[in-house]
Every structure is written in C-alpha cells, then in structure tokens.
Amino acid sequence: MNGNSHEEVSKNGSMDGTASGAPNDTDKWLAARLLQIVGEPSVGLELWDGQRVDTPKAEGRSEVHVRLEDRGALYRLLYRPNRTFGELFTQGRLTVKGDLVSVMERLYRGLARADRQAGVAKRMAERLLTRRARPNTLQGSKENIHSHYDLGNEFYELWLDRDYTQYTCAYYPTPDATLEQAQAAKLELVCRKLRLQPGETVVEAGSGWGGLARYLVRHYGVNVRSYNISREQVAYARERARREGLDDHIEYVEDDYRNATGSYDVFVSVGMLEHVGVDNYRTLGSTIDRCLKEDGRGLIHSIGQDVSRPLNEWIEGYIFPGAYPPTLREMMDIFEPVGLSVADVENLRPHYAQTLRHWRERFEANAARVADMFDDDFVRAWRLYLCGSVAAFTEGQLQLFQVLFRRPDCRTLPVTRDHMRVSLEQDAPD
Amino acid sequence: MNGNSHEEVSKNGSMDGTASGAPNDTDKWLAARLLQIVGEPSVGLELWDGQRVDTPKAEGRSEVHVRLEDRGALYRLLYRPNRTFGELFTQGRLTVKGDLVSVMERLYRGLARADRQAGVAKRMAERLLTRRARPNTLQGSKENIHSHYDLGNEFYELWLDRDYTQYTCAYYPTPDATLEQAQAAKLELVCRKLRLQPGETVVEAGSGWGGLARYLVRHYGVNVRSYNISREQVAYARERARREGLDDHIEYVEDDYRNATGSYDVFVSVGMLEHVGVDNYRTLGSTIDRCLKEDGRGLIHSIGQDVSRPLNEWIEGYIFPGAYPPTLREMMDIFEPVGLSVADVENLRPHYAQTLRHWRERFEANAARVADMFDDDFVRAWRLYLCGSVAAFTEGQLQLFQVLFRRPDCRTLPVTRDHMRVSLEQDAPD
Numbered sequence: 001m002n003g004n005s006h007e008e009v010s011k012n013g014s015m016d017g018t019a020s021g022a023p024n025d026t027d028k029w030l031a032a033r034l035l036q037i038v039g040e041p042s043v044g045l046e047l048w049d050g051q052r053v054d055t056p057k058a059e060g061r062s063e064v065h066v067r068l069e070d071r072g073a074l075y076r077l078l079y080r081p082n083r084t085f086g087e088l089f090t091q092g093r094l095t096v097k098g099d100l101v102s103v104m105e106r107l108y109r110g111l112a113r114a115d116r117q118a119g120v121a122k123r124m125a126e127r128l129l130t131r132r133a134r135p136n137t138l139q140g141s142k143e144n145i146h147s148h149y150d151l152g153n154e155f156y157e158l159w160l161d162r163d164y165t166q167y168t169c170a171y172y173p174t175p176d177a178t179l180e181q182a183q184a185a186k187l188e189l190v191c192r193k194l195r196l197q198p199g200e201t202v203v204e205a206g207s208g209w210g211g212l213a214r215y216l217v218r219h220y221g222v223n224v225r226s227y228n229i230s231r232e233q234v235a236y237a238r239e240r241a242r243r244e245g246l247d248d249h250i251e252y253v254e255d256d257y258r259n260a261t262g263s264y265d266v267f268v269s270v271g272m273l274e275h276v277g278v279d280n281y282r283t284l285g286s287t288i289d290r291c292l293k294e295d296g297r298g299l300i301h302s303i304g305q306d307v308s309r310p311l312n313e314w315i316e317g318y319i320f321p322g323a324y325p326p327t328l329r330e331m332m333d334i335f336e337p338v339g340l341s342v343a344d345v346e347n348l349r350p351h352y353a354q355t356l357r358h359w360r361e362r363f364e365a366n367a368a369r370v371a372d373m374f375d376d377d378f379v380r381a382w383r384l385y386l387c388g389s390v391a392a393f394t395e396g397q398l399q400l401f402q403v404l405f406r407r408p409d410c411r412t413l414p415v416t417r418d419h420m421r422v423s424l425e426q427d428a429p430d
Numbered sequence: 431m432n433g434n435s436h437e438e439v440s441k442n443g444s445m446d447g448t449a450s451g452a453p454n455d456t457d458k459w460l461a462a463r464l465l466q467i468v469g470e471p472s473v474g475l476e477l478w479d480g481q482r483v484d485t486p487k488a489e490g491r492s493e494v495h496v497r498l499e500d501r502g503a504l505y506r507l508l509y510r511p512n513r514t515f516g517e518l519f520t521q522g523r524l525t526v527k528g529d530l531v532s533v534m535e536r537l538y539r540g541l542a543r544a545d546r547q548a549g550v551a552k553r554m555a556e557r558l559l560t561r562r563a564r565p566n567t568l569q570g571s572k573e574n575i576h577s578h579y580d581l582g583n584e585f586y587e588l589w590l591d592r593d594y595t596q597y598t599c600a601y602y603p604t605p606d607a608t609l610e611q612a613q614a615a616k617l618e619l620v621c622r623k624l625r626l627q628p629g630e631t632v633v634e635a636g637s638g639w640g641g642l643a644r645y646l647v648r649h650y651g652v653n654v655r656s657y658n659i660s661r662e663q664v665a666y667a668r669e670r671a672r673r674e675g676l677d678d679h680i681e682y683v684e685d686d687y688r689n690a691t692g693s694y695d696v697f698v699s700v701g702m703l704e705h706v707g708v709d710n711y712r713t714l715g716s717t718i719d720r721c722l723k724e725d726g727r728g729l730i731h732s733i734g735q736d737v738s739r740p741l742n743e744w745i746e747g748y749i750f751p752g753a754y755p756p757t758l759r760e761m762m763d764i765f766e767p768v769g770l771s772v773a774d775v776e777n778l779r780p781h782y783a784q785t786l787r788h789w790r791e792r793f794e795a796n797a798a799r800v801a802d803m804f805d806d807d808f809v810r811a812w813r814l815y816l817c818g819s820v821a822a823f824t825e826g827q828l829q830l831f832q833v834l835f836r837r838p839d840c841r842t843l844p845v846t847r848d849h850m851r852v853s854l855e856q857d858a859p860d
Contacts (some may be wrong), residue, residue, distance in 0.1 A: 112838070116769075167765030173846060306771045306838070328772055332759035339546075341736045341826060342758055345775035350845040396771060408542070408736070408826030415780040416603060418851060 005342040020071040023047045027074060029385030034078055039117075041110030043103055047074070053310075064098035064106065073379075086388075090381040100383065104391030112395065136277035136322050138256050153209065153236045155373060159362035164211030165236075168271035168301060169352040169400045173423045179358040181424055189422045190270065193344065193404045194218040194299055195412050200265040203227075203291050205257035205284075206272025210250070211238025216268075217249040225251045227260055258283055259289050265289060267298030273331070274303050274323045281326075281333035287336035297343070297406035297413060303352070304328065304401040312388075319385045325398055335405055343413055344404040344420075352400045353393035360386040450501040450593075451654075453477045453581075457504060465509055468548075471540030473533055477504070494528035494536065516744030516818075520811040530813065531790075542825065561699030566707040566752050568686050583639065583666045585803060589792035594641030595666075597832045598701035598731060599782040603853045609788040611854055612781070617645040619852045620700065623774065623834045623844050624729055626650040630695040635714075635720050636702025640667025640680070646698075647679040655681045657690055687697035687711055690721050697721060697728030703761070704733050704753050713764035719768035727773070727836035727843060733782070734758065734831040749815050754829055765835055771844055774834040774850075782830045783823035790816040 023031075031045050031053040042057035044065035052065070068074050073093045076084040080391055088094035096103050160167055161183040170182035171189045190212065196202070198221035204213055207228035216222050227235050234254045241247045256279075257272070267288050276284055286427060304326040310316065328345065334343060363370070363386055371379045384394040406413060443475055453461075461475055461483040472487040482495070498504050503523045506514040518524035526533050583595075590597055591613040600612035601619050620642065626632070628651035634643055637658035640777035646652050647806050657731070659665050664684045671677045688710075706714055718728060733755040740746065758775065765772060793800070793816055801809045822828040836843060 057757065175845075175846075307766055307769055325764060327762065329759050329762035329766060331763075332757065336737055336757060336759060339737055340777065341777070341779075341829060343777045345772065347771070347773045349771075399771060415605075417776070417847065418603075418853075421848060421851070423848075 001179060006014060020048050022049050023051055023071070027071060028053055030074060030078060031068075034074070034081070037078075037114065038081060038107065039110030039112070039114030041106045043110070046097070064103055065096075067095045069093045069095065080313070083313040083317065085130065086312075086381070086384055088234075089384045090318070090377050092376075092380065100387040101357075101390045101394075104388045105395055108391050108395040108397055112397075134347055136275065136280055138258065140322065152373070153232055155370065156209070158366040158369060159359050164215060165209035166211050167208055169303075169348050170355040170358075171348065172351050172354050175227060175342065175354070177424055179355070179362075182355065182358075183211075184215075185422050185424065186351075187212055188219075189300065189420065190268065190299055190402075191220055192420045192422060193402070194266055194268065194297060195414065195419065196222055196266065197412070198222065199227075201262075202266040202268055203260055203262065203264040204258070205267070205269040205287075206275075206298055207233060207237050207252055208271065209233050210240055210252060212268065212270055213237070213250045213252070214241060214244060214246055217246045222266070222421060223249045225253060225260075225262060225264075227253050227255055227257045229254065229256055234393065238327040258287055260287055262291060263293055264291055265296050269299070272300040272302075274320070274325055277322065277324060278330050278333065279324060281330065282337055285334040285338045285340070288340065289333070292407065295407055295410045295412070297404070297410045298340075299333070299402065299404050300331070301400070301402045302326065302331070304331070304399045305397070306428065312392075315385065315388075318381060328401060329360045335403075339388065339408065340405045341408050342403060342405050344402075344417070346402045348402060349393050349396065349398070352398070353390050356386055356390040356393065360390065443583050447548060450478050452479045453481055453501070457501060458483055458846075460504060460508060461498075464504070464511070465660035466542055467508075467544065468537065468538030469509060469542070470543030471536045473536045473540070484580065495526075496533065496534055497525045497527060499523045502522070504545045510743070513743040513747065515716065516742075516748060516811070516814055519814045520748070520807050522806075522810065530817040531787075531820045531824075534818045535825055538821050538825040538827055542827075566705065566710055569674055570752065582803070583662055585800065586639070588796040588799060589789050594645060596641050597638055600785040600788075601778065601852065605784070607854055609785070609792075612785065613641075613787075615852050615854065616781075617642055618649075619850065620698065620729055620731065620832075621650055622644065622850045622852060623832070624696055624698065624727060625844065625849065626652055626696065627842070628652065631655075631692075632696040632698060633690055633692065633694040635690070635697070635699040635717075636680055636705075637663060637667050638701065639663050640682060642698065642700055643667070643680045644671060644674060644676055647676045648674075650732075652696070653679045655683060655690075655692060655694075657685055657687045657796050658685050659684065659686055683779050688717055690717055692721060693723055695723055695726050697726065698732040699729070703730055703733075704750070704755055707752065707754060707808075708756060708760050708763065711760065712767055715764040715768045715770070718764070718770065722837065725837055725840045725842070727834070727840045729832065729834050730761070730764070731830070731832045732756065732761070734761070734829045735827070736829060742822075745815065745818075758831060761831065761833060764797070765833075770835045770852065771838050772833060774832075774836050774847070778830040778832060779823050779826065779828070782828070783820050786816055786820040786823065790820065 031047060035045060035055045040055040042055070044052055044054045046052055046065050046067040048068055048070050064425065068077070070093060073088050073185065077149065085094065131199055156165065158168060161179045163180050164183050164187060166183040166186065168336055169186065170179065171186035172182045173185050177185065197218065200222045202216055202222050202224045204224055204226035207213060207226040213224040213226045213311060216224055231254060234252050237252045238247070241250045241252070284386070293300060305325045308327045308330065311320070316323060363382065368378050370382070440568060457477065460628060461477060465471070465475060465483065465485045468486040470487055472485070474482055474484045476482055476495050476497040478498055478500050498507070500523060503518050506518060515524065516559065564795050586595065591609045593610050594613050594617060596613040596616065599616065602612045602614035607615065615756055626646065630652045632646055632654045634656035637643060637656040640656065643654040643656045644655055658667070661684060664682050667682045668677070671680045673680070682748050722728060735755045735757055738757050738760065741750070746753055793812065797809050800812070
C-alpha cells in the first residue's frame with residue numbers, strides 16, 4: 001500500500017461539460033448527509049471548489065480525501081453510492097487524494113459501521129433494491145463470462161503471474177513470497193489437500209488459462225478433463241499445453257460444466273463458483289454427483305462472504321456480470337442434497353488481499369500500456385476494482401473459502417492435515 | 431475391532447416370559463421382508479429356533495449374524511427398527527454373534543443403501559414420523575443433561591482418559607497414540623487453533639469435568655469462566671481445579687450458557703452443541719456476540735452430520751435425550767446472523783471412531799463393575815451405544831466438526847495453519 005500518486009486522476013473540474021457553480025448551502029448540507037449515510041468514514045470530502053466537508057473522524061486528515069469534481073457527482077452519489085462511486089471514479093468525476101486502497105478500507109469500515117447500526121432492516125432493503133445479478137443460464141453464463149474473461153489474454157498476461165496465469169487467490173507460505181511463488185504454492189496446496197495419486201482422473205470446472213490442469217499433470221501425473229466457456233481462454237490453454245508437451249493428459253473442453261460427462265476420481269474447481277449463481281448450486285452438486293466415482297473427492301475454491309448480500313452493484317454491473325460470492329451456508333446447497341461430506345474448510349482471506357496487492361503493483365506498472373489497449377476510463381475502472389478488492393479482503397467484506405469434500409466411502413484422505421502443509425522450500429513431489 | 435465374544439449376550443431364548451413356538455411361514459416371510467427394509471445388509475438373521483433367514487450378501491457368512499430370541503422381537507423390529515433394535519438388544523431379546531462393531535457397520539451400510547434407493551420421500555417421512563427431540567429450554571436442558579451426565583463421575587472415570595476426563599472426540603496425531611495422548615493432543619489442537627495468549631480471558635460453554643479449562647490455564651496462562659448445568663460435573667471440576675492449584679484462574683459456574691455474562695477474548699465450546707438444539711443456535715450466536723470482544727475469536731467442536739436427519743431414535747430416547755448432531759449448514763445459524771467469520775473447519779470423523787474404540791475397550795474391561803453399579807441391561811445398552819457409535823463414524827453416518835471463527839476485526843489468527851500442527855513429540859508451550 002505505497003502512497004503513490006497515480007490515483008490522482010483528472011482534477012480539472014467537471015467532466016460532463018456542465019460548469020458547476022460554487023457549492024451552495026444545500027450542496028454542503030447534502031455532502032454532510034452523504035457522509036452520515038455511509039457511516040461517517042475517516043475520509044474527508046472535497047467539493048468542486050476546493051471546499052472541505054468532513055466528518056469528525058476525518059478532521060485534519062486532509063491527506064486522505066475524496067474530491068467531487070462537479071455538483072452532478074454529488075447528486076449521483078447520494079442517489080446510489082454503491083453503484084455511482086465506481087461510475088464517477090471511472091469517468092474521472094470523483095478523484096481520490098492519497099492511497100486508493102487506504103481510502104477504500106476507510107470507506108468499507110464506515111459502511112460496516114453504518115450497517116451494524118442500521119441492522120437487519122437495512123440489509124433486507126438492500127437485497128430488495130439491488131438489481132438481481134444477471135442470471136447464469138447456459139446462454140447467460142456464456143455472455144457473462146465472455147464480457148470479463150475475453151478481454152484479451154494479452155491484457156491479463158500483463159499483471160498475472162507468468163508461470164500459471166492464475167486469476168484466483170494465491171497462497172503465501174511466508175509474507176515475502178513472490179506472486180509466482182505464491183501461485184505455485186496455491187496449486188500445490190490444492191493438490192496436497194486432494195491427495196492426488198498418479199494415474200487418477202480429474203474433472204475440472206472452469207479452466208481459466210489452463211494453469212491448474214498443467215500443474216496437476218506435470219507434478220502429479222494425473223489425467224484431466226477441464227470445462228470452460230471462455231473461448232479465448234480455451235484456445236490459449238490448448239496451445240500452451242501443446243507447447244509444453246502436456247496435451248496427451250489434458251483435454252480442455254469448450255463447454256459448460258453442467259454438460260460434463262464421464263466418471264472421475266477427483267472434482268476440482270478454483271475460482272468458478274463466483275460465476276455459478278446460488279440458483280444453480282444444486283445443479284452443480286448433481287453434476288459432481290454424476291461425475292464422481294463412489295470413493296471420489298473434490299475441492300471448490302471460491303470467493304465468499306460471512307453474511308449473504310449482493311455483490312457490490314458497480315462490480316457486478318461493470319466488472320463481473322452475474323457474479324455472487326456465497327456464504328458457507330449457501331455453498332452447502334452443493335454438497336448436502338447429494339450427501340457429499342465436507343472434510344475441510346480453509347478461509348484464505350488475507351492471502352487474497354496480498355494477491356491483489358501484487359496484481360495491482362503490476363497493473364500500475366503497465367497502466368500506460370493498458371490505456372493504449374483500451375482507454376483511460378478502463379484503467380481507472382480496473383484500478384478501483386483492484387484497490388477496492390484489496391480493501392474488501394483486508395476489511396472482511398469478502399472471504400476466500402477452500403472447501404475439501406468427499407464421498408462418505410472415500411478412504412484416500414489422511415486423518416490429519418499434516419500432508420497439506422506447503423512451504424516455500426519444498427518442491428512438488430515429482 | 432477384535433472379535434471377542436462378550437457381545438454374545440443371553441442366548442437363552444425368550445426373555446419376556448412368553449414361549450415362542452417354532453417360526454411359521456409368516457414369520458419367515460416377515461423376517462425376509464425386514465432384511466429388505468433395512469437394505470439387505472451383509473448380516474444374517476437367526477430366528478429363535480436356530481433357523482437362518484439370509485440376504486444374498488449374507489449367505490455363508492454365518493459368523494456374523496443377529497439372533498432374535500422370540501417372535502415378539504421380530505414383530506417389534508418390523509414396527510420401528512431404529513428404536514426397537516436398541517431396546518431389544520438392551521433386554522437381551524436380540525443378540526449378536528460376532529464383533530458388534532462390525533455388525534453395526536454392516537447394518538449402517540445396508541441402511542445407507544436403502545436410503546439412497548428410497549431417496550428424498552423416505553427421508554421426509556422419517557423426519558415427520560420420528561418423535562421430536564426433547565426441547566432444550568432452560569429447564570428442559572437441565573433435565574436432559576442430568577439424565578446423561580449425572581450418571582456418576584465414578585462411572586465415567588472407569589473408561590474415559592485419566593488426565594482430563596474428556597467425553598469428546600480425541601485427536602490422534604499417529605494411529606498408535608494412546609487415549610491419554612490423544613485427548614491431550616485434542617486439547618492442544620484447540621489451543622493452537624485459537625492462538626491463545628497468556629493473560630487472555632476465555633468463556634467456555636459446557637465444561638464437562640473441567641479438563642479443557644484446566645489445560646488452558648496450565649499450558650496457556652489464561653483465565654477461564656466455564657458454564658455447565660450438570661451439578662455433578664461442576665462439583666467434580668471445582669474440586670479438581672482446587673486440588674491442582676488452578677482455582678485462582680478458573681471459575682466454574684453452574685448455570686446455562688445462555689446466562690453468560692462478561693466480555694472475553696475467546697469463546698470455546700467442545701461437545702456441547704449436540705445438546706443445544708437447532709432452535710437455539712441463534713440464541714447461542716447472540717450469546718457469543720454479547721460475550722466476545724470486538725477483536726475476539728472462538729471455536730465450537732461438535733458431532734455433526736452431512737445430511738440433516740434426526741438422531742437415531744433409540745440413542746435420543748435412552749442415551750442422549752434432546753441431542754441432535756447438526757449439519758454445517760445448520761451450524762451457520764450461529765455465526766451468520768451476528769456476522770462472525772468462519773476461519774477454519776476440520777472434520778475429525780476418523781478420530782472419533784478411534785476414540786470410541788478406546789472407550790469401548792476400557793468399558794468392556796470394566797463391564798462387571800458397571801453391572802454392579804447399575805445392571806446388565808445398562809451394560810448392554812452402553813455396549814450398543816459405544817459400538818454403534820464407532821460404526822456410525824467409520825461409515826460416515828456421523829461427522830465431527832471443529833469450527834474456528836472470529837470477528838471480522840480479529841487480527842490474532844496467523845494467515846497459514848502451520849501453527850496448528852500437533853504431533854506426539856511436541857509438548858505444550860509452557
């Protein structure tokens with residue numbers, strides 16, 4: 001969280017072409033009201049003429065504040081802050097002075113406070129008022145996934161790890177691990193939890209760029225069939241597996257996980273559940289039940305949350321259409337109806353904060369290039385998404401659940417967790 | 431699971447005083463029907479005249495069978511097998527040839543098969559037909575707990591571990607650990623997961639005989655207030671803490687956990703949740719929320735199950751009134767409404783099977799003494815309960831969930847699990 005200055009985007013006043021007159025008394029009253037609504041965060045507010053409106057907590061902390069570049073920005077924020085904060089930031093009509101992660105953390109702390117005070121009634125209202133995530137039907141999923149993952153492999157390669165192109169939470173055996181080390185450690189952790197044996201068969205739901213499947217084959221000698229509906233990712237994954245001589249043992253299938261066929265020792269899914277939608281968890285459970293041998297086991301790795309509420313509206317609208325981070329209770333809809341037994345749950349929340357910090361550093365180092373590939377609005381939107389996500393994980397708005405499960409008859413998993421331990425010194429077992 | 435012969439109880443025919451004539455064709459048809467209903471287990475059936483009725487799976491396996499000592503036993507079994515099997519065994523009207531654990535495992539496998547075939551409709555019917563567990567109101571809990579835990583400390587001391595009198599699942603770092611080693615390892619595991627610091631305050635719900643509180647104080651230098659409604663256990667726990675010079679740091683309170691007061695760094699409950707009842711989980715959650723500091727954490731250790739269904743009717747009726755093993759989904763009713771975050775779940779199922787095997791060995795070694803304290807029916811009932819429980823854990827009818835949770839603001843827990851590892855070599859940190 002270095003306080004570099006690239007968050008200070010566009011301070012040149014109003015961006016929507018309408019000149020804002022100097023703030024009047026109503027504007028100032030509304031600004032103070034806005035700060036109350038969002039839980040009086042320790043972040044100051046600066047209006048378009050440079051005037052400050054602060055909460056008691058933010059007094060004298062002028063180094064960290066949010067500036068509104070025009071009157072319209074204030075009105076929009078009041079109308080629907082969860083959505084318009086991101087929109088205005090993207091457009092450069094809301095700028096941030098100070099470290100963006102730190103500002104987002106302060107805002108999340110304020111919102112959590114407001115939430116606790118408002119209690120259940122507010123949460124109910126929030127659920128009713130928030131637009132429902134776009135449905136993940138077979139066709140809906142295709143569109144939702146295309147809009148995010150088919151932005152171009154080149155774009156993701158700029159800031160994800162070089163070895164396995166993992167766009168999911170890494171695992172940091174020590175705080176100073178590099179992103180490459182931590183992503184390899186995550187893959188190793190998954191393999192160890194599953195206690196893979198050479199020659200076993202694995203079905204994967206959601207391949208990403210194919211990194212987990214490659215790791216499984218290379219280090220554990222298994223055979224993998226992996227389902228993914230992102231065309232660009234599948235093409236990339238196939239080509240890379242071929243290049244690395246692993247394609248005899250991996251089949252990347254461009255199809256929905258719900259259409260999976262065959263019978264496997266192991267089911268694995270890392271970072272897909274966020275896109276499945278709770279309405280489809282029972283179908284996912286049936287799919288696992290259909291594809292898993294009588295003594296099989298599996299692992300699901302997903303962003304989650306402690307209390308059920310919709311994903312931030314701006315993220316769902318602009319970054320991850322159709323996405324929803326489930327609670328553990330909701331995840332049980334996958335397992336319980338088909339009698340799968342939960343063997344182990346690990347919450348990797350602090351690891352995702354660190355992963356996102358690493359992604360953000362690399363993203364910023366390549367910001368000019370991203371602006372060339374897309375535009376400045378895109379850069380700002382992704383900057384907010386990455387920094388806001390760091391804050392969501394450090395503040396506990398989001399969790400990361402790794403759930404290991406098994407058939408009741410599975411005898412493969414050891415009775416202690418000693419075999420699961422991953423350190424930086426140790427290598428994969430091959 | 432040694433095939434010793436003490437399960438062969440009372441083969442002297444009818445015990446209810448009514449002579450049973452030789453089995454007729456209806457009896458034999460009903461016996462075959464009974465085997466079908468319970469999923470055709472690989473266990474033969476012997477009628478009161480020595481005649482065999484077998485399933486295809488049990489053919490030629492005469493070394494393992496169930497013998498009905500009179501016609502009434504057959505009719506009762508048909509009427510309500512889950513309840514009457516235990517009643518008849520207790521009365522000596524149903525005897526078992528061969529290792530009782532092995533017979534119970536075969537029966538559980540059969541029942542699981544019958545269940546899968548029957549599917550959801552049967553499970554619904556089962557839930558509707560089974561008498562609801564006795565309610566755990568403040569008064570109801572007192573009666574339920576009294577009936578089990580106040581059987582006499584002397585009785586439990588005959589077969590529980592000597593050092594900490596733990597009547598909950600132990601932890602076996604290696605398969606050959608003794609019961610004493612495994613119970614100490616369990617206590618150590620709980621402490622390590624909670625990352626206790628000297629001087630911290632701990633509130634415990636359900637003290638048992640006070641062993642965990644003593645361990646916490648002795649090895650981690652914390653101060654404990656522990657709630658328990660079993661008068662005999664509280665008296666024992668107080669006396670033993672005094673004798674061991676730990677009473678300055680432990681307060682055993684004879685009261686319901688719902689009445690807990692104060693503010694603590696840590697909440698811990700090992701083996702109480704089974705007696706709380708799902709209707710009271712929200713109250714338990716509020717109690718934790720009320721008693722836990724803003725940066726606190728806690729651990730709940732409980733028998734559980736993968737699919738929600740009532741506890742075996744005989745166990746609930748005769749051994750554990752009011753008891754119910756929750757699913758993970760049901761347990762979330764404790765945490766989610768008050769925004770507690772689940773950090774870690776470990777399923778210790780195989781460890782409970784091993785714990786029960788150790789208890790059973792010691793129980794059998796003291797069976798004559800138990801018969802003197804109570805009577806032969808009591809010995810048979812507890813024999814079935816212990817052996818049936820081994821089978822329930824080996825076959826996956828029951829699970830053991832250890833759930834570590836924290837406030838979102840808790841920063842005490844490390845980001846990896848490396849600190850949790852317990853081995854036999856290592857000692858407690860004092």
